[in-house]
Amino acid sequence: MIAADPLRLIVFDVDGTLVDSQAHILASMAHAYACLEVEPPTREDILGIVGLSLPVAMARLSPELTAEQHGKLVEGYKNSFADIRKSGAPLEMSPLYPGARDVLDHLLGQDEPLVGIATGKSRRGLTHLLDAHGLTGVFATEQVADNHPSKPHPSMLLTALEETGVEAANAVMIGDTTFDIEMGRAAGMATIGVSWGYHPTEALAAAGAERVVDRYEDLPGAIERVWEG
Incomplete structure (x- = not known):
């Protein structure tokens, strides 16, 4: 057989x-760092961590920040990402x-x-x-x-x-x-x-x-x- x-x-x-999704990701990162009043990483650095889970990504992008600040960055990113989705922009971004x-x-x-x-x-x-x-x-x-x-x-x-x-x-x-x-x-x-x-x-x-x-x-x-x- x-x-x-x-x-x-x-x-x-x-x-x-x-x-x-780089436009979506970069916009959400900019929002997250603005909420924390911290200078955001470069575009190259941000795109370099795409694929990692958010807590790991934030810790790698900004190792000088505290765990609490990393958590706030994650929350700010998620909120911005959700707002962009609700705007009906996913197909464009x-x-x-x-x-x-x-x-x-x-x-x-x-x-x-x-x-x-x-x-x-x-x-x-x-x-x-x-x-x-x-x-x-x-x-x-x-x-x-x-x-x-x-x-x-x-x-x-x-x-x-x-x-x-x-x-x-x-x-x-x-x-x-x-x-x-x-x-x-x-x-x-x-x-x-x-x-x-x-x-x-x-x-x-x-x-x-x-x-x-x-x-x-x-x-x-x-x-x-x-x-x-």
């Missing part, structure tokens, strides 16, 4: 990989990257592989974003910051594998930051970096990305080549 092909799983990061929808529709239109998400966003933030883009309920697994340690801890991916019943050797993590690549490697998964996000291509390669792609249309082929070994 011919053995069936193994069940496979593709996991996407969100910010910097599926959506270009967090658009899908060019080609992302076509690739998602292609992958989601097949019985296999399964497609999931692992993001530093909160459950509420991801829900609003998926609603705005008409992607609610289409992913086989959705892992968010509320339920896990911050990336690059592999908890999100280990849970995604458990939920879907896929072996790590048959799964791939796709992301734009070193946190995504390190998380994928820690979970025993293949990893693919994307160059259109917030970390430099050379940093993704140094973190261990098996491939780095420059265009969304190149992603399906890169996934196949990774699985082929």
Whole structure:
């Protein structure tokens, strides 16, 4: 009897990989630091921590501040992010990257592989974003910051594998930051970096990305080549 092909799983990061949310993130960071009357970090520094959970991100951005101040920054960021969502601006401030929808529709239109998400966003933030883009309920697994340690801890991916019943050797993590690549490697998964996000291509390669792609249309082929070994 011919053995069936193994069940496979593709996991996407969100910010910097599926959506270009830098305008939303930068505006919310500016608001958070203004509330604390503290000079905000540079744009480069802020985009460099995208993907981390908020408490970890704030501590890394402003190590000189107290834990109480970090907490106030987190709260200010969340409030601003929520206000922007309520304004109806997510589509304008967090658009899908060019080609992302076509690739998602292609992958989601097949019985296999399964497609999931692992993001530093909160459950509420991801829900609003998926609603705005008409992607609610289409992913086989959705892992968010509320339920896990911050990336690059592999908890999100280990849970995604458990939920879907896929072996790590048959799964791939796709992301734009070193946190995504390190998380994928820690979970025993293949990893693919994307160059259109917030970390430099050379940093993704140094973190261990098996491939780095420059265009969304190149992603399906890169996934196949990774699985082929």
